[in-house]
Amino acid sequence: MRNANEIKFLKNRSIIKFEGEDFLGEIGIDGRIFKALTLARISVGVISQQAIENGISILVNEADAEKAVTCLIDEFEAERKSGKVSQIYSINNVSVLGFVAEDFNKVLAELARNNVFPLLLNQVAGENRVNIVVTSSQDEKTKNIIESEIFKKPKTVHLAIIGHGNVGKTLIEQVLQSSEEIRRRKKIDLKVVAVANSRKIAFNKKGFNEDWNDEILTAEHPSNVEELINFSKENQLENLIVVDNTASKDFVKNYHALAENGFDLVSSNKIFNTLPIEEYRKLRYTLSKNNRRYLYETNVGAGLPLIDTIKLLHLSGENITRIKGVFSGSLSYIFNNFSVRNDKFSIIIGEAMEKGYTEPDPREDLSGNDVARKLLILARELDLINEFQDISIQNLIPENLLSVNKNEFISRLDELDEEYQKIKEGQEPGNVLRYVGDLHGDLQKDKGQLDVKLVSVPGTSALGQLKGSDSIFEIYTESYGENPIVIMGAGAGAQVTARGVFGDILRVSETK
Numbered sequence: 001m002r003n004a005n006e007i008k009f010l011k012n013r014s015i016i017k018f019e020g021e022d023f024l025g026e027i028g029i030d031g032r033i034f035k036a037l038t039l040a041r042i043s044v045g046v047i048s049q050q051a052i053e054n055g056i057s058i059l060v061n062e063a064d065a066e067k068a069v070t071c072l073i074d075e076f077e078a079e080r081k082s083g084k085v086s087q088i089y090s091i092n093n094v095s096v097l098g099f100v101a102e103d104f105n106k107v108l109a110e111l112a113r114n115n116v117f118p119l120l121l122n123q124v125a126g127e128n129r130v131n132i133v134v135t136s137s138q139d140e141k142t143k144n145i146i147e148s149e150i151f152k153k154p155k156t157v158h159l160a161i162i163g164h165g166n167v168g169k170t171l172i173e174q175v176l177q178s179s180e181e182i183r184r185r186k187k188i189d190l191k192v193v194a195v196a197n198s199r200k201i202a203f204n205k206k207g208f209n210e211d212w213n214d215e216i217l218t219a220e221h222p223s224n225v226e227e228l229i230n231f232s233k234e235n236q237l238e239n240l241i242v243v244d245n246t247a248s249k250d251f252v253k254n255y256h257a258l259a260e261n262g263f264d265l266v267s268s269n270k271i272f273n274t275l276p277i278e279e280y281r282k283l284r285y286t287l288s289k290n291n292r293r294y295l296y297e298t299n300v301g302a303g304l305p306l307i308d309t310i311k312l313l314h315l316s317g318e319n320i321t322r323i324k325g326v327f328s329g330s331l332s333y334i335f336n337n338f339s340v341r342n343d344k345f346s347i348i349i350g351e352a353m354e355k356g357y358t359e360p361d362p363r364e365d366l367s368g369n370d371v372a373r374k375l376l377i378l379a380r381e382l383d384l385i386n387e388f389q390d391i392s393i394q395n396l397i398p399e400n401l402l403s404v405n406k407n408e409f410i411s412r413l414d415e416l417d418e419e420y421q422k423i424k425e426g427q428e429p430g431n432v433l434r435y436v437g438d439l440h441g442d443l444q445k446d447k448g449q450l451d452v453k454l455v456s457v458p459g460t461s462a463l464g465q466l467k468g469s470d471s472i473f474e475i476y477t478e479s480y481g482e483n484p485i486v487i488m489g490a491g492a493g494a495q496v497t498a499r500g501v502f503g504d505i506l507r508v509s510e511t512k
Helices: 029-039 062-075 077-082 104-113 136-151 166-186 212-217 225-234 251-260 277-289 306-315 329-340 345-354 369-381 406-411 413-425 494-511
Strands: 008-019 044-050 055-061 087-100 120-124 129-135 155-162 188-196 200-203 240-244 263-267 320-326 431-440 449-458 470-477 485-490
Touching (some): 008 129, 008 136, 029 055, 029 062, 055 062, 087 136, 136 155, 155 166, 155 225, 166 494, 188 212, 188 225, 188 494, 200 212, 200 225, 225 251, 240 251, 240 494, 251 263, 251 277, 263 494, 306 320, 306 369, 306 470, 306 485, 329 345, 329 413, 329 431, 406 413
Parallel strands (some): 155 240, 240 263
Antiparallel strands (some): 044 055, 188 200, 320 470, 431 449
């Protein structure tokens, strides 16, 4: 089979269903069905017996469905009175797809992964020929999936990008620039079909191009998940991935609904993985039940392969005894520069903001909450049941600036200068300041100890030699003893984070 025309595709069909207990296998039933329908000038397609359901299903043209039900009720009147046949009814709006597949189980698995479950299937033994019946609301999607599987056509993956700030915008540009290469090299056709901000969501079934930002400006749909789910169903989109590039506490509440409606999840948003452990586990259950994936490599370390490394070590049975390091690219930049330059603390925070290293409100970084979330995410990768309130956090913001609005805080940054100048000058000679996260204690128990604090370390140490906005993570294990596995590299910036998110998208796409 070499082209899509070899899939038989019949729309506007109906299934006529017989249900009853005692007539399966009775000689002459099929003949009576054919005879009654032939006399009524009704053409019959597939006949299928389902022993489990105690029923027979017959396929007819939708226009003939009502007539066929009436005709068969008359034909089997005696069996209906005796109870052998309990009911005869039609299921309308179905389509038939006929094709040859050497590995039909693989096709079925792909369909199931996309929430397509055939209403009827009929296999011709020895020929690998299969007929399946699906609802007409899923027939185009079914056809696309079958074509990808049996004709090795590029698999279309539909992306919904939530949040188009620094990371989201960069990610969309990376996808658009790389799409041809990925199509050629990996046989994956990435299409950005939805882009949303907190107010509006824009849709494009064929996939956005370089003008995506203009379409957002003219979008009329309110930004909510129901709109996205309805759009995916109405347009029969297969292989769905929603990408959360927000820092929204509200959007993560939609993860369950998205997973239940056929979406895999990729997220740079750290909020969900630090919710109470009960919520955390509930989503894992929803994902498992719906055969969905959730990747979040950029939650800690931007584009660095940290979460993956820890997952592999933990799954292989390696006893991880401690994880510590500089978790925040923004705080890395701030203290790496403040430690060796004569500029004021507030000036360097302003630089970090300009470069896009901090969150929109830099207090999210300076409070230590961002580092604390990352540390908690790693703790949970080790199956620890720590909660956010278990973390000891040194907040870098004076109390009088905690509750003012963002703009006022930014205008009063210079109020931090005197205190941090004193801390800097009070160090031992040759030492530098680093803001570290430290997961330690007996990590074989239910909970570990989590500390987030500003420390003074020798400039010659691994932490002390950190440059720019790089992050560093030291993973101590039983096997490696005193020599940690060290992962170091760019820990902040839209390009790096977007590239990490893109990597997760490709990993989900390749396993779909």
